[in-house]
Each structure stands twice: as C-alpha cells, then as structure tokens.
Amino acid sequence: MVNKWLKRAAVAMTATSAVIAVPTPASASVDGCVPAQGGTGKHFGDICLKIVGGGNNVQYMQAYGTGAINPFHIQLYGPEGVVGNTVTTAPGEWNTLQAEYNRYVAGGNWCARLWSHTESGIEDWGTQCWTVWSPDPERRAV
Structure with missing residues (x-):
C-alpha cells in the first residue's frame, strides 16, 4: 500500500532518526521531535525539526529544542x-x-542537532532529520 501511495504522490518526505525511518504522508509541512539521549538511554532534552513547503520547494525550516542538564x-x-x-x-x-x-x-536529509560542550569535548545529544525530495527532476535545486 505504501508503494502505491508513493507512486501517486507528487511530493514525499520521510522522517529519519538514528533509530527509525518512517514514511509520512505527503503534506505541505512536516514537524517532529525525538528525545535527546546521547546514546545513553537517559532523557537529556528534545530536538525538533519543522519544514514548511512542498517537496523540495521550502518556505522555511525551523530547528527547536531544549536541553535538560548542560x-x-x-x-x-x-x-x-x-x-x-x-x-x-x-x-x-x-x-x-x-x-x-x-x-x-x-x-536529501535536512537535520536539527542538539549538542553541547562538555569536559570530554563536543557531545551530540540527539538529531532529528527529514528527507526532502521531489520526484520531478525539473524541480530540483541547482
């Protein structure tokens, strides 16, 4: 059923994170958050990415989030x-x-990343990505 949907969609965006890749319905925008865990399983905050537009014709992107400890x-x-x-x-x-x-x-993948400086260097706490693409080669960025 997903393949039929993808063939008919004029625009498609998919959500990706370090753990999963889930197809999402075509829409004018996508918005989602993932917990920032830094590979520890503990909750250090949330990182979110919102993309408004259709296909790779983007009006704006917004990365937002919060960190709990650093x-x-x-x-x-x-x-x-x-x-x-x-x-x-x-x-x-x-x-x-x-x-x-x-x-x-x-x-391609557009991402929001939550990171901080720690005693051991730069720590990457979490990343939320959306794959932006258009099946129409005439509408791809140069």
Missing part, C-alpha cells in the same frame, strides 16, 4: 551545509533557529 546549542544543517547554530542556551530553556528559503532546496 548548556546546549541547536544546529540546522543539510545537503547545502551548516545553516547555523544557536547561541549557548541554559538547561531547561527552549531555543529556536529558523531559516527562510522560499525556494527549491537541495534534496
């Missing part, structure tokens, strides 16, 4: 490179990084 940063990145990082945010606070596009973006 001062943290949120990074937004994808096939076009690192979009940006937030300033250091205190534990328990929420922060948001938004990028305005209003254009076709490169297809």
Whole structure:
C-alpha cells in the first residue's frame, strides 16, 4: 500500500532518526521531535525539526529544542551545509533557529542537532532529520 501511495504522490518526505525511518504522508509541512539521549538511554532534552513547503520547494525550516542538564546549542544543517547554530542556551530553556528559503532546496536529509560542550569535548545529544525530495527532476535545486 505504501508503494502505491508513493507512486501517486507528487511530493514525499520521510522522517529519519538514528533509530527509525518512517514514511509520512505527503503534506505541505512536516514537524517532529525525538528525545535527546546521547546514546545513553537517559532523557537529556528534545530536538525538533519543522519544514514548511512542498517537496523540495521550502518556505522555511525551523530547528527547536531544549536541553535538560548542560548548556546546549541547536544546529540546522543539510545537503547545502551548516545553516547555523544557536547561541549557548541554559538547561531547561527552549531555543529556536529558523531559516527562510522560499525556494527549491537541495534534496536529501535536512537535520536539527542538539549538542553541547562538555569536559570530554563536543557531545551530540540527539538529531532529528527529514528527507526532502521531489520526484520531478525539473524541480530540483541547482
């Protein structure tokens, strides 16, 4: 049934994380969060990514989240490179990084990452990704 849906969809986006890859219905936007665990199984916060648009014609992307124990940063990145990082945010606070596009973006995985500086270096606490693509080669970013 999923294959029939994918063949008929003009636009498709899929959710990916370190653990799962789940097809989602075609829509004008996608939004989702994953727990930031840093591979420990403990809950250190949440990292979220929202993409508004259709296919790879994106209006904006928004990375947002919160960290529970360390001062943290949120990074937004994808096939076009690192979009940006937030300033250091205190534990328990929420922060948001938004990028305005209003254009076709490169297809592939676009991700929000929650990270912090610790005594052992940079710790990656969690990543939420959405795969952006369009089946129409005429509509792919240059």
